[in-house]
């Protein structure tokens with residue numbers, strides 16, 4: 001009988017036992033347990049090899065060969081099974097992480113721009129179309145620009161019309177957008193051409209709030225400075241503005257008024273868009289609605305901004321988008337704009353997203 005007869009039989013038995021065990025493994029963990037059981041450091045095959053050192057020189061390589069055969073057939077079956085199980089695990093993971101693209105999407109809630117913002121942007125677009133630049137100024141402003149350079153010196157009675165929120169004696173929340181006129185004129189280089197700007201923004205006044213007054217509201221300032229600017233330019237511009245905003249057959253009316261920074265000064269009315277001028281409740285039966293103050297820039301205002309008033313003249317206007325929006329959308333109380341009541345604001349969501 002051969003010297004390694006017993007080992008040969010053992011290895012045959014192990015082969016017969018191991019291969020079905022590999023096949024039976026249903027996951028990678030069980031499979032690895034089979035590997036440890038047979039091929040591990042103290043596994044069954046290692047046990048068989050322990051006789052090696054007592055074998056004769058001829059028998060030793062024979063056993064070595066048998067062991068290799070076992071390892072080869074074990075590894076072949078094992079690797080194939082491992083690949084199969086890894087593939088299955090991957091498929092399972094892919095299936096569990098799959099995104100069902102056929103599910104209907106969740107619609108995100110998208111807000112809408114506030115009706116005042118929409119109105120301001122509409123007005124901005126309109127003036128951009130006429131070649132105006134948009135220039136913004138600070139809301140916390142120097143008395144110098146808000147009043148002094150607008151020809152409203154200390155103790156001028158007209159300051160009372162615009163009593164404000166002062167931060168200190170020099171600094172206040174601007175009462176109108178007119179200070180941007182002074183800032184822009186000082187910065188403008190007339191050698192590069194005329195100055196045409198509008199300045200939209202928030203303004204503040206210590207008014208008692210009521211249906212047509214809010215302590216915070218909006219203005220859009222307009223200023224053109226060039227040679228030979230006259231009241232006719234102002235009227236023509238404002239007529240185009242009113243017709244584009246309220247409709248082709250709009251008319252406007254200029255009434256004499258007073259502002260310290262313009263001379264002459266006018267208040268501008270548009271014919272009532274509701275009744276077409278016949279008189280109704282919207283226009284207090286006058287047929288006209290006031291929407292802005294305007295005038296020819298006072299020479300003193302030009303001079304304070306280092307502009308030669310003998311060569312240049314200017315026109316300026318200040319309009320109230322809150323007022324425009326109230327009229328355009330028949331909003332009866334200005335405070336609706338600032339109360340954040342969704343029932344109100346949602347009415348102006350329109351087609352925008």
Ligand code: PHE
Nearest residue numbers: 176178293294295316317318
């Ligand atoms: N600043 C003025 C106001 O707030 C409006 C205005 C601007 C009038 C420009 C004339 C010229 O009442």
